[in-house]
Amino acid sequence: MDVKKSSFDTLPFSKLFQHYISGNGTITDFFETHPANKGSVHESVDSFEFKGERSVGASILEKYNHEHLDHEVTRDQIGKVKKHDCLTVVTGQQVTLFGGPLYTVYKTITAILYAKKLEKETGRPVIPIFWLADEDHDIEEVSTINIPGSYDQTEITYSHIDYENAPPASTIQLGDELSTVQKLLKENLDETDFTADLLDQITSYYKSDRTFGGAFGDLLMSYFGKHGLLLAGSLNQTAKSHTTHLLKKAVKLHVNLTSSLDDTTYALKEAGYHDQVQVQPSNLFYLTESGERIKIQCVDDTWSIPSKKWSSSELLDEIDNHPEQFSPNVFLRPILQDCLLPVAAYVGGPGEIAYYAQMKEFYENFGYKMPIIVPRFSLTIFESAIDRILEKLPFEWQKYLDRIEDLEKEFVETTDSVDIEKMFGIWRSQIDELSRAKRDKIGDIDPSLKGSVGKAKATYFSELDKLKGKVYRSVKEQEKVQIDRIKRIKNNLFPNDNLQEREIAFIFFMNKYGNDLWDRVIDKLSDEDPYNHLTLHL
Structure with a gap:
């Protein structure tokens, strides 16, 4: 296995991302700390103040990780989170079928290695955490993986029932449709020395009575739990009750929040960059009793979903009484993360870095400081x-x-x-x-x-x-x-016509090179940084 550096310039990455990678002065103004600036990173860590309750974060981690594969190192890592000087490096994404594309593992590996690096440099315990986007309801995004053949791709898609409004994808039970996609997976993976073990492992996690979130979490921990990775999420009563004040603040300050996002987005465009996420007056979703997740609209201080309306005061009361029925959008979710966990750094892909560029003032409205935003490793695998x-x-x-x-x-x-x-x-x-x-x-x-x-x-x-x-x-x-x-x-x-990391299921390469492939990749990347595109030659 060999690693070579390559420029991002000749690859399809946005101007914003490329400038962020290179440390261009204009884009770095939209962030608190650039991860390549060692002095700024240490200053950020030294001044870090966790405003939440460590016992709450540890409780969420205990619950989440007890429900998945529980390594001995997992329990040790949770114990460290309770220490006053512990920091976390968080990454995350939706709970995609069979683990999703290659960037799933690239994010995870980056978080693991950056946590080790930060721990070594600061002398403080630093824990890598994968935040399962367990409240997201983009079920189309989680339901398809691609398995390449010699000259084309086979798309394996889980067919859902028709939802008028989809529930959080993590809660959807795999059910009878699972056997169809498992059969397609088996048919489209070339038989190798590793195929039988890989399929046995996948089918042991992906069962008809499991959910997308449960199976995804088990699969991820089976490969990375031994490296100290923990899982977290916010679709639970503990998280909801301890972030109620933030949900309410999102209502009280919605004018200021919208204004700060609009101003920053305008400044981004003026600087020649793009806006990743459209700004809207409401940053909340509503979780119905039947499990649907519906965007809450806000017009002239009236909040609504198709079946309900609230004034601001009525909405605040309902959040107080039923916080479990409210869910954050893409801007609000990082604030909840930082309330529940001591997040010193977040590992994101190009799209995530782009929407974090819109958020510096948004953080300040909640009294938080944006964490260090670390680009994930970007790789292209070259088979011999x-x-x-x-x-x-x-x-x-x-x-x-x-x-x-x-x-x-x-x-x-x-x-x-x-x-x-x-x-x-x-x-x-x-x-x-x-x-x-x-x-x-x-x-x-x-x-x-x-x-x-x-x-x-x-x-x-x-x-x-x-x-x-x-x-x-x-x-x-x-x-x-x-x-x-x-x-x-x-x-x-x-x-x-896309980057390999965005298209190909990571289990495709495991089928050809073994279940320990990512262990070997972690070893190989331990002295690398994510500021170049890397080619990995197997």
């Missing part, structure tokens, strides 16, 4: 077979982001002994020149026939283009082996 055929082709690996048609055309142009474009270009020029001369002579005979010369030339050019296409196809057929290699490389490195 891909490395070998890359050497036989004229393109840098980033070039395979191009359309397959453009890659094939460019390959034919660069490898054929005859310059097809040049040959046909000269041919067209010769015809054009000859046609002009003939047009004048024909015009002398009969001026009304001049237009017919142009039509004849257009017909000739049309036939010439058809012939050129046939020549290209002939060359492509002769170069079929290389063209197939181009398709295979593109499908492996940039499936669906």
Whole structure:
């Protein structure tokens, strides 16, 4: 296994993210601390003040992790959280089917390694925590994984019942549909020395009576619990009762909160960046008794969902009486995290970093300071077979982001002994020149026939283009082996014209390289940082 550094510049990442990675002065103004600035990081840690109750955070962690795979190191880690000087590094995402894409493990590995680094540098206990986004209800996002073949992808999708308003995805029971997606998974994974063990492990966690959240948590802890990872979330009574004051503050200060988000978002756009999340007057959702999660709207101090309306005072009373029925949006969730856990740093992907850029003043409205926002590792995995055929082709690996048609055309142009474009270009020029001369002579005979010369030339050019296409196809057929290699490389490195880390299920690589793959990756990345895109050569 070998790791090489590569620039983000030639890859499809936003300007905002690329400037954040490089420490560009404009974007860093939107954050409290840049993680690459060691002095600022230590200053942030030294001045860190946890405003919550450590016993509450520990209680939530005990409940969450007791429900999942309980390693001996897990209990030790929870014990450390109770200490007055303990810090946490948090990451998280939705509870995707069979663990989700590669970035799931890249986030997790970054949190584990950054926690170790911060602990070593500060001398304080630092715990990596994966926050299960257990209140999110984007069920489409959690329900699909991609398994690559040689030249295309197989999309495995869990089919839900039709929800008028979806519940939190973590609460959905897997039920009978699970057998369908498990069958598809087995059919589409190549059989290797590791397949039987991998499928046994997955089916031991993903059972019809389990939920998306429960199965996802078990799977994640089976691979990373031994590295000290803990799980957390807010869809529980303890979390709700201890964050009631924040939910109420989101109502009381909604004008100020909206204004601060609007102002920061405007400043981002003025600086040439994009806004990741649309700002709305309400940052709350309502959890109905039937389990649905519905966005609360706010217009002129009236709060509503389709079946209910509240004045601000009525809504505050209902939050007091039933905090379990209220849920934070993407802006409010980090505030709840920081209330429940001593979050010194948050590990996020490009999209998360973009919406944190909108939040600096939002934090201040709640009396909090934004934690250190650490970019997750971004990697592209190169299997040895891909490395070998890359050497036989004229393109840098980033070039395979191009359309397959453009890659094939460019390959034919660069490898054929005859310059097809040049040959046909000269041919067209010769015809054009000859046609002009003939047009004048024909015009002398009969001026009304001049237009017919142009039509004849257009017909000739049309036939010439058809012939050129046939020549290209002939060359492509002769170069079929290389063209197939181009398709295979593109499908492996940039499936669906996207980054590999965003598309491919991480269990795909475990099936080929073993259940200990991520242990080896953690060892290999222990001395790396996330400020370059890394290529991992297996």
